[in-house]
Amino acid sequence: MQETTAKEPFLAVLRELAQAYHAFSAYSAAHVRQLGLTPAQFDVIATLGNTQGMPLSQLAQKTLITKGTLTGIIDRLEEKGLVRREVPVGDRRSFLAVLTPAGEALFAQVFPAHIDYLKRAFTEGDEGELEQVRRTLRGLRGRFQD
Amino acid sequence: MQETTAKEPFLAVLRELAQAYHAFSAYSAAHVRQLGLTPAQFDVIATLGNTQGMPLSQLAQKTLITKGTLTGIIDRLEEKGLVRREVPVGDRRSFLAVLTPAGEALFAQVFPAHIDYLKRAFTEGDEGELEQVRRTLRGLRGRFQD
DNA sequence: TATTGTTATACTCTATAACTATA
DNA sequence: TATAGTTATAGAGTATAACAATA
Known part of the structure; x- marks a missing residue:
């Protein structure tokens, strides 16, 4: 899941998914651990x-x-x-x-x-955009579990 | 990060991110572990x-x-x-x-x-859509690490 | 018999920081 | 001093399966 090739666009998506989640996790966990x-x-x-x-x-x-x-x-x-x-x-x-x-x-x-x-992390007021992002992720999840 | 409220749309996004990643992980890991x-x-x-x-x-x-x-x-x-x-x-x-x-x-x-x-998990031939999903995730990641 | 949760085993991964060797 | 990797510590999550109590 490392190399992004034009031949396999879905691999690029999965890599981004992993990296996005990792970035969020690290960001969130840093704060949570301060709470013990x-x-x-x-x-x-x-x-x-x-x-x-x-x-x-x-x-x-x-x-x-x-x-x-x-x-x-x-x-x-x-x-x-x-x-x-x-x-x-x-x-x-x-x-x-x-x-x-x-x-x-x-x-x-x-x-x-x-x-x-x-x-x-969400300073800008992008309301409708968030709903679109949410739907995109919902669709991605559905590919793996429905 | 559990309850989705209309007041906090970004929470819904983060929950979907976690669930999408979790679904992908479980799907992928099931196969990987068969390989030892x-x-x-x-x-x-x-x-x-x-x-x-x-x-x-x-x-x-x-x-x-x-x-x-x-x-x-x-x-x-x-x-x-x-x-x-x-x-x-x-x-x-x-x-x-x-x-x-x-x-x-x-x-x-x-x-x-x-x-x-x-x-x-990506049976349909949604080429351009995948590129859009990739960009969306890239943007989401950027919020947490740039 | 099926379900809820616990226990046991044995690994694997994590964060953090101190440490060694080299640059 | 800075960098690459190891080690030590301590904890946390994983899979799997057997188990007890209850339904």
Whole structure:
């Protein structure tokens, strides 16, 4: 996926996709780590924010983290006192992952700050253009998973 | 980066970027692992293919892998007999990473197959569209690193 | 039997920084 | 001093499969 050739335009697209994602990741992670969280941990906090909690299965779906890995991430967030497991009524096979008060406080404090940080990369007011970019990416994703 | 709000269209874009990349990664990695390589190892093999080898520093740049990690990856590829380190004339601080004959054979065998595999996601003949997608991604990347 | 999540194993990759050898 | 790469440390994510509890 390294050499861009005129013969394989789709390779150039994939390389750009990887590089765009990498650039975004590095940009975002630099900020997240200052908060003492890994990107995956931040993702979980951000996903649980403003919810009543959700089953680990649903959390795994939303964060794109596999269930085995998620167990470890939730463990570490529990150690930090940011998340707790709650047994939902009606199905004792599962747990809800829920933000603790400390987790909610952290979310309220750092999530908007992170959004602002990300937003700095989008200074110009290109509204309709963003919608077009979003559609383009949606289409690209669809090629690999539909 | 989970909830898409009309108020923050750029968040929707970033979420799509993450999901598009994730979908592509999963699609590609499923094939790569069948070859007994990790995605990072495949990336190195693919980058070294059809070259005379290159300094680890350059390889790190191209693959987006940091130099510390690259040391370990090259070590494992050396153990597999696919890559060797070569001391270039004129600068004994560095090494060239070079495919061994076995590495070249593997490259010749699996690289085109992988390209074909990836290509299956791009069945329609949308030539000019791909160029547009590439430009869109290039622009998105630029927001985070320029 | 199927589902949810945990555990175990064994690797692989990551970031960071200190370190060695060479330039 | 600066550069190329290695090493050390510590943590985090991956795949896979077996497992327990519940449905």
